[in-house]
Structure formats: C-alpha cells, structure tokens
C-alpha cells in the first residue's frame with residue numbers, strides 16, 4: 084500500500100516520499116502528515132480481523148497499536164516494529180466521577196496503563212519503527228517529561244541510542260528518572276526550550292540523529308489508534324464526546340485524524356465531538372479558538388501550571404488541532420489549578436487515579452456541563468493521558484494541605500485524605516476508627 088508524507092497546509096499540500104527525513108514541509112515550513120492514497124477498507128472484514136487478533140500471541144497482534152495496522156500502513160516491512168505491548172488500555176466506567184461532573188455516564192479511556200505510563204507509548208512505537216526503517220542509529224527529543232521516558236524505553240528495546248535534551252535546572256524528577264533508567268543520554272543545556280529545539284535541529288542534521296519530537300508525523304499515526312481501540316471497545320458506537328487535555332496538541336490532532344479516517348473508511352457512522360481542556364495558566368489554544376482571528380496563535384511567554392505535561396506556551400501542532408476542533412464541531416475549555424486538583428482527587432476516589440494533566444478532563448467536563456455545552460445525558464469518554472505514579476509529590480501535598488499553585492497561591496485540599504499519627508494503643512485506634 085502506498086504511503087506518502089503530505090504538507091498539512093491546504094495552500095501547499097506538497098507531497099514527499101515516506102522515507103524522506105523531514106520534520107516540516109521543505110517548501111512552506113508547514114506540518115507534515117502521513118497519507119495513504121487509494122486505501123480502501125472492508126469495514127466488516129477489518130473489524131472481524133482486529134477482534135480475532137486479540138486471541139493471537141504474535142507480537143504485532145498483541146500490541147494495541149499494531150493490531151490495527153491497516154489504519155497505519157506506513158511501513159513496508161513489519162520486521163522494523165519494536166513493541167512493548169503498548170495500547171490495550173482499559174475503558175473504565177466511573178459513575179462517581181460522572182456524578183461529580185453532573186452527567187449521567189462517563190467512562191475513562193486510561194492511557195496511563197501503557198508500558199511507560201502514558202499515551203506517548205502509542206506514538207513512540209511508530210516513531211521508533213520509522214527510525215529503524217530509515218536505518219538511523221540514534222534518536223532524540225527535547226522534553227522533560229513523558230516523551231523522554233517513552234522514547235528512552237523504545238530506543239533501548241530497539242537497540243538504538245537515545246538522547247534527551249532538556250533545559251538546565253528545569254527538571255521533573257519522576258519522569259526524568261524513567262529516562263535515566265531506560266538508558267537515555269541526558270543532556271542539560273543552558274538555554275530555554277525554544278533555543279534547545281533550534282540547537283537540536285542543527286545537531287540532528289549534522290550527526291544523523293532522528294528526531295522524535297511531538298511534530299513527528301509517525302508518532303501521530305500511532306496515537307490515532309487510541310481512537311480505533313476505543314471504538315473497538317464500544318463495538319463501533321461512537322460516544323457524543325471525547326474529552327482530552329491539550330499541551331502541544333499532538334494528541335487531539337491524532338484523535339481527529341483517526342476519527343475522520345474511520346468515518347471515511349466506513350468503520351463508524353458518526354464522529355464524536357472533541358473537547359480539549361487546557362490549564363488556565365497555559366491556554367494559548369483556548370485563546371486562539373475564542374479569537375475572531377484564528378490565523379495567529381497567541382503564544383504564552385511564561386506558561387504556568389502544576390500539570391507539567393500540558394505546560395506549553397507555544398504548541399507546535401496548533402494548525403492541525405484547530406482543523407480537528409472545527410471538523411468535529413468541538414470545543415476548547417480552560418480550567419484552574421484548583422479545579423484540576425479537586426477533579427484529580429475525585430478520579431482517585433473512583434479507584435482509578437491519574438497524573439494532574441489528565442484530571443483537567445474531568446474538571447473541563449464539569450465546567451462544560453455547568454455551561455450547558457455538554458448535556459446531562461450525553462455519552463462522554465475522557466482520555467486519562469498519564470499514570471497516577473508519574474507525580475506522587477503533587478498527590479502527597481494535596482492530601483496534606485501543602486499544595487501551592489505556581490504563583491504561590493494556596494490550593495484548597497477540598498477532598499483531603501490526611502494520614503494520621505496514632506499511638507500504639509488498640510483502644511485509642513478502635514475509638515478513632517469507630
């Protein structure tokens with residue numbers, strides 16, 4: 084099946100061979116996407132095949148990404164695939180969280196069940212496969228978070244060297260620890276994020292390093308399958324809404340592309356509306372979509388939020404994200420640090436749990452419900468993007484009433500669950516517990 088790289092900009096649409104090592108359109112600088120000209124589906128046959136593969140023990144069939152390989156046919160040899168059994172994430176009913184948001188039904192698609200604990204794995208298995216196919220020996224990204232954790236794991240599993248670039252003195256230890264353990268060369272550069280990005284582009288060219296940053300179109304292909312797996316789990320009945328947090332906006336771009344393709348191929352009959360939730364201190368996309376001029380992103384110079392996975396002031400994938408919000412009749416909302424913290428505790432009380440960025444979804448649903456945008460009887464799926472254990476420090480501080488917003492304001496521990504110190508005395512403890 085032919086696959087091509089195509090410029091996303093509607094006024095350009097230049098086409099390039101799938102094996103060209105480019106990250107932006109060489110003609111206009113636009114974002115790139117994978118396209119499969121002439122692809123046709125046999126919907127009933129594909130659905131049957133994908134179900135059947137769940138029972139096979141083969142590496143590709145066990146992966147919740149590559150099981151759906153007809154949707155992402157950019158390789159010409161499956162031997163390039165390195166899988167850590169990514170995807171296969173549960174869809175969990177959460178009546179308690181639904182009640183908190185004042186809606187009747189809510190399910191969480193929990194990407195925190197991935198091998199390195201975030202949805203970055205769905206994309207990274209594809210980005211790594213492309214690196215191998217191109218014969219690259221080294222991969223790199225600029226990230227202090229889940230991208231570096233995931234890239235390090237997949238690169239090591241594939242026998243590639245990985246290099247993580249991060250701003251000096253701006254480290255999130257929980258996630259950095261994974262990158263170190265998985266063997267990434269980690270370079271702290273004395274420069275800001277944008278400067279490092281420019282530096283890494285120069286180095287990538289000079290040293291033959293393949294970049295696995297968020298604009299990499301093959302990562303987007305992998306993340307598309309999150310929507311395919313969701314529809315498979317729901318027997319191909321689309322929900323009314325799919326709600327997700329937005330940072331660099333690669334994930335909403337991937338979800339939108341996946342949904343449009345499934346609709347075109349006849350796998351689903353209607354598309355859900357997409358709702359992207361941003362943190363108020365880091366909400367350039369929210370501002371863009373409210374503005375009458377949607378052609379210039381109002382960058383946030385100093386993005387701030389404790390939800391570090393979505394602390395991004397200049398999201399690279401915004402043109403794609405804008406397209407997907409418009410195409411799905413979607414919405415963008417923003418929520419405060421307080422709303423994120425309380426929503427997160429409520430997700431915990433469902434026995435589910437997640438990292439702070441993921442909890443923006445529930446906070447956003449509650450707000451959109453209160454505004455009448457989401458109906459009380461709507462069928463809603465929220466995507467929890469990362470695992471609870473990514474950020475235990477945040478949780479401990481919340482439950483012990485020590486959590487502070489980036490500006491120093493106190494966050495109320497509305498649903499605090501404080502540990503208690505008790506004497507070694509059964510009577511006193513019995514009294515306490517009765």
Ligand SMILES: *Cc1c(COP(=O)(O)O)cnc(C)c1O
Nearest residue numbers: 229330331332333334392468469
């Ligand atoms: C990367 C990430 C996000 C943001 O996704 P984008 O594609 O950058 O919008 C949200 N939550 C978690 C846990 C992440 O790792």
